[in-house]
Amino acid sequence: MTPKPTTAHAMPFSRILEMPSWLIGRASAYSHRLLVEGFAAADARGYHHRLLAALEEFGPASQAALGRRTGIDRSDVVAALNELADRGLIQRSPDPDDRRRNIITLTRAGNRQLRRLEKILADVQDELLAPLSPADRTRFVRLLTRLLEHDAQ
Amino acid sequence: MTPKPTTAHAMPFSRILEMPSWLIGRASAYSHRLLVEGFAAADARGYHHRLLAALEEFGPASQAALGRRTGIDRSDVVAALNELADRGLIQRSPDPDDRRRNIITLTRAGNRQLRRLEKILADVQDELLAPLSPADRTRFVRLLTRLLEHDAQ
DNA sequence: ATGCAACATTGGCACCGCCAATGATAACGG
DNA sequence: CCGTTATCATTGGCGGTGCCAATGTTGCAT
Numbered sequence: 295m296t297p298k299p300t301t302a303h304a305m306p307f308s309r310i311l312e313m314p315s316w317l318i319g320r321a322s323a324y325s326h327r328l329l330v331e332g333f334a335a336a337d338a339r340g341y342h343h344r345l346l347a348a349l350e351e352f353g354p355a356s357q358a359a360l361g362r363r364t365g366i367d368r369s370d371v372v373a374a375l376n377e378l379a380d381r382g383l384i385q386r387s388p389d390p391d392d393r394r395r396n397i398i399t400l401t402r403a404g405n406r407q408l409r410r411l412e413k414i415l416a417d418v419q420d421e422l423l424a425p426l427s428p429a430d431r432t433r434f435v436r437l438l439t440r441l442l443e444h445d446a447q
Numbered sequence: 448m449t450p451k452p453t454t455a456h457a458m459p460f461s462r463i464l465e466m467p468s469w470l471i472g473r474a475s476a477y478s479h480r481l482l483v484e485g486f487a488a489a490d491a492r493g494y495h496h497r498l499l500a501a502l503e504e505f506g507p508a509s510q511a512a513l514g515r516r517t518g519i520d521r522s523d524v525v526a527a528l529n530e531l532a533d534r535g536l537i538q539r540s541p542d543p544d545d546r547r548r549n550i551i552t553l554t555r556a557g558n559r560q561l562r563r564l565e566k567i568l569a570d571v572q573d574e575l576l577a578p579l580s581p582a583d584r585t586r587f588v589r590l591l592t593r594l595l596e597h598d599a600q
Numbered sequence: 601a602t603g604c605a606a607c608a609t610t611g612g613c614a615c616c617g618c619c620a621a622t623g624a625t626a627a628c629g630g
Numbered sequence: 631c632c633g634t635t636a637t638c639a640t641t642g643g644c645g646g647t648g649c650c651a652a653t654g655t656t657g658c659a660t
Contacts, residue, residue, distance in 0.1 A: 301497055307500070307501065307504055307505075307516065309500060309504065310500060312588075313480075313568065313572060314572055314575060314576055314584070314587070314588055314591070315478040315479075315482060315568070315571055315575055317588060317591040317592065317595065318471070318474050318475050318478045318575075318591065319475050319478060319479065319589060319647095320595055320598075321471050321475070321591050321594050321595060322471050322472050322474070322475030322476075323475075323647090323648080324470040324594070324595065325467075325471045325472060325600045326615080326616090327470075328468070329468060330614085330615075339614090339615070339616095340615075341615090341616085342615075344463065345556065347460070347462060347463060348460065351460055351462065352460075356638075356639090357636070357638075357639065357640095358531050358638060358639080363460065365617095366616095366617090367616095367617065367618060368638085368639075368640085368642095369617085369618085369639090369641075369642085370616080370617075370618085371639090372639065372640055372641085373584065373640095377605085382564060390507075390636075391638090392625080392626070392638085393624080393625060393626085393638095394624065394625045394626065394637065394638040394639070395625095395638060395639080396635090396638085396639070399536065403545065406586060415466065415468070419466060419467055419468060422467060422468055422594065423467055423499070423591045423594070424597055425596065425597040426593060426594070430590060430593075431467070433586065433590065434467070434587075434590045435465075435467055435470060437579065437586065437587045437590070438467075438470040438471065438473075439470065440578045440579060440583075441474050441477070441575065441576070441578060441579070442470065442473055442474060443578065444577055444578040445473075445477045461608075472616095474652065476616090479646085479647090483645090483646075492645090492646070492647095493626085493646075493647080494646090494647085501609085509607075509608090510607075510608065510609095511606070511607060511608080511636070518648095519647095519648090520647095520648065520649060520650085521608075521609085522608090522612095522649090522650085523647080523648075523649090524608090524610070525608065525609055525610085526609095545606095545607085546607095546655080546656060546657085547606065547607040547608075547656045547657070548606090548656095549606060549607090549608070550645080589611085593629085
């Protein structure tokens with residue numbers, strides 16, 4: 295619905311245009327754009343979804359644990375949780391057993407928001423992969439996975 | 448050589464881990480990391496390469512033209528050209544025929560740097576695609592291209 | 601000549617990833 | 631028991647990339 299970014303969006307020349315690293319970056323930018331737009335429509339961003347999903351999957355947790363599970367830096371967890379708390383999606387309460395910790399809990403509203411975001415996420419996958427047949431989608435995911443395994447060694 | 452980013456680098460849970468949008472983002476981060484590291488070793492960053500390559504490919508040009516050709520925002524072109532000029536890789540001279548414009552010219556040193564960066568870029572492609580056979584690389588590029596065509600409509 | 605368009609520049613914002621330092625608290629080892 | 635070490639939440643900062651708005655200058659077309 296957003297009328298598409300106003301700029302022509304990077305449209306360089308042959309030499310660069312064929313580089314796999316360029317294609318990957320563009321695909322990521324595309325995917326990221328869909329995600330940001332979708333999440334923005336729900337007053338959220340990527341970190342919010344990751345944190346809410348981790349809370350649902352593993353239950354209440356300290357901020358440090360959330361950071362580890364989501365791969366989000368501790369400091370960014372603080373900021374994102376502030377935003378989530380402002381929206382009433384999580385609750386921060388001190389851990390009686392360890393006064394260094396906060397226990398983060400998903401609220402009812404947080405759960406609803408998570409469901410909303412997961413719907414958005416699913417829609418984005420569809421939009422993203424729309425041009426590929428189911429078989430091609432599988433191939434594509436497999437190829438990506440192989441690249442990433444090489445990264446992780 | 449760089450001993451790998453110090454963090455475990457995002458390692459979320461199943462639900463997210465399988466999302467194509469997540470895989471693409473990770474692949475892009477990986478590719479971006481290789482690029483940034485490579486370019487940093489040559490005291491450069493992505494915008495530098497794009498601009499130098501455009502200058503070599505199309506010859507001297509105004510900053511606005513460079514922005515159009517590289518897909519870099521005008522304001523970011525200014526900053527990147529400042530950096531390139533500091534390093535003596537480009538020359539800014541006023542256009543006698545249109546006093547609004549600067550004519551940007553690649554210097555000898557700029558040309559050498561471009562060659563260096565292109566070597567780095569080629570190495571990065573190899574590293575990135577290392578786990579894929581030539582046939583798989585072609586498939587991968589084709590799949591990516593199809594996704595992006597859908598983006599561009 | 602007047603108004604519109606293009607130009608370079610400044611400054612700002614968002615997202616994501618990362619890192620360093622701080623003060624509080626807990627855990628561990630001698 | 632005490633001191634060192636580690637963990638926790640928080641603040642504040644940086645970089646890369648991609649954007650957008652405003653400014654003042656200059657060119658062009660009507």
